Amino acid sequence: MKRLVVLLLIFLTAGCSASSVPLEEQPLTFIVPGSPHGGWDALAKSIKAVAEKEQLTENSIHIVYEEGDGGNDGWARLNKSDASTIAMTSSLLLTNELLGHSNLRYEDFTPLATMASEWQAVIVADHSSVASIGDLMDKLQKNPGRYPIGIEPQFGNDDQIAFAQAAHTKGIPAASLRFFRYADGSSLIQALQQGEIAAASLSSSQSEDFAENQNVRIIAISSAKRLDHLPDVPTWKEQGIDVVFPHWRGVMGPGHLTKAEQEWWSEFLTAVQSSPYWKEELKKNHWTHFYRNSADTDALLRSETKKYRYMMNQK
Numbered sequence: 001m002k003r004l005v006v007l008l009l010i011f012l013t014a015g016c017s018a019s020s021v022p023l024e025e026q027p028l029t030f031i032v033p034g035s036p037h038g039g040w041d042a043l044a045k046s047i048k049a050v051a052e053k054e055q056l057t058e059n060s061i062h063i064v065y066e067e068g069d070g071g072n073d074g075w076a077r078l079n080k081s082d083a084s085t086i087a088m089t090s091s092l093l094l095t096n097e098l099l100g101h102s103n104l105r106y107e108d109f110t111p112l113a114t115m116a117s118e119w120q121a122v123i124v125a126d127h128s129s130v131a132s133i134g135d136l137m138d139k140l141q142k143n144p145g146r147y148p149i150g151i152e153p154q155f156g157n158d159d160q161i162a163f164a165q166a167a168h169t170k171g172i173p174a175a176s177l178r179f180f181r182y183a184d185g186s187s188l189i190q191a192l193q194q195g196e197i198a199a200a201s202l203s204s205s206q207s208e209d210f211a212e213n214q215n216v217r218i219i220a221i222s223s224a225k226r227l228d229h230l231p232d233v234p235t236w237k238e239q240g241i242d243v244v245f246p247h248w249r250g251v252m253g254p255g256h257l258t259k260a261e262q263e264w265w266s267e268f269l270t271a272v273q274s275s276p277y278w279k280e281e282l283k284k285n286h287w288t289h290f291y292r293n294s295a296d297t298d299a300l301l302r303s304e305t306k307k308y309r310y311m312m313n314q315k
Contacts, residue, residue, distance in 0.1 A: 023084060023264045028061045031087035033074025034153060035067050035184050039203050043115060046281035050272045057268075063261050070154030072102045079108060079254050083126035083261040086112060090249045094305050095156035106305070110257040111267040112299040114200060114250035116282060120162040120222040121207035123235075124199045126193050126215045133220035134239050137170045137197055140177070147198035148178040150188045155181055161311055162222055162245040163201040168240050189214045203232075203247050205286055222246075229286060248290050250297055266294045284290035 012261050032042040041063070048061045054279055063240055066074035071092050078087040089109075096102035124130045130139070141149050151159035164174040180197050182188040191197050199219075208230070218233045222245035226235060236243050273280055273291045282289060292300055 005105060017217060017240055023138060023261065025058050027059045027082040028057060029081065029085040029253070030061065030063045031074045031078055031081075031085060032063060033067075033071040033087060033089075034063050034065070036065060038185070039118070039205060039247075039249060040071075040090070041065075042205065042285055043088050046278070046285065047115070047251070047272050050275050050277045050281060051268070051290075053277050054271065054275050056271055070101060070157070071094055072096060075104055075109070078156075078252070079256075083254065083257055086251050086253050086265060088159035088249060089252050090158070090247070091161075091304055091308065092154060092157045093190070094301065095161065095212070095308055095312075096154065098305070098308055099156040101154070101156065102283065106252075106301045108255050110253040110255055110262055110294075111301060112251045112253050112265045112272070112294050114130055114248055114292035114297045114300055115180075115269070115273060116285070117246040117248040118285075118287050119204040119227075120200050120201060120245050120247055121204045121218050122163065122199055122220045123192070123207050123216045125217050126217055128198070128217070130219065132234070132239060134238060135165075136219070137167065137172065137241070139198070140167060140172050140298060141170065144172060144176040145178055148180045148196070150180050150182060150191055150197035150200035152182040152184060153189050155179065155248065156312075158245070158247045159201040159203070161308065162243070162247075165311060166241045166243050166247065168238055169243060185210070189216065192216065209287065246288070246290065248300075252293070262294060 030048060032040045032044050044063045048063060051057060051061060052071050057135060060201050066077050074087055075093060093106055097105050112195060122133055130136045149163055151157065164177060168178060182191060185206055188200055192200055204221055204287065207218050211218050220236050220239060221230065221233050222236055222243060225246045226233065251269060270293065
């Protein structure tokens, strides 16, 4: 069985206030701060699958779902947990605080890694008269209130900010856009099919799933160039919208982790992303390699906070 031998020795010599049992030998818990089948869930399942195949821990890995308040319920649970628990995260942690939706800040936690990125997409119902993102922007320029855009699960997430940034390049003020928020993807798709919203902005992986099963079309994607597995979907840039917008997801621990505990988790996640099995997970989920270690993730969170604050101040 493969072991994280070096860090285990560090951990043993440094000691652990929470437990005398090394992390490697404890049951591990992954908190998904949302519903099953979303992006956070996919990330947790992929990390779990690789860790088990590589035998990175002697004990079990449990995924738990803490749905509610745009991720905040799950993240609040994290900081009440011990060192054997981590949570999936994304830019929503930052924007919730910037918009006043939450008192939780990224500084309240221990950044461990950024694992992957995907892209933002815009979808419409198959029967929609909207032919392209350019067509949609033309309609919004003339009468923005008539064409609501659906997002989920929280205002201020990448779905909303990415679309607002794209609209801004066409001279459409963010304040003029109408965004309708839905608790989950099924509610959003139902609203799209019933004409309650004109389009939806969401992650590319969700969009692909819906396009395969829910009678919707992907009309734009926020990548720099067309994706190999979606060759017929044009980018925002080639449709005159000069925006490239990655949607990253990562992992953080409780804020009270010791240095040894942080190092153990960092090495654990480094071993996951170094595995050939992780490359299979990236391909399966249509994710982009975007790994950042603990220190680089902390730097990313600082820079992303500045970026989102600037975007939110745009009129």
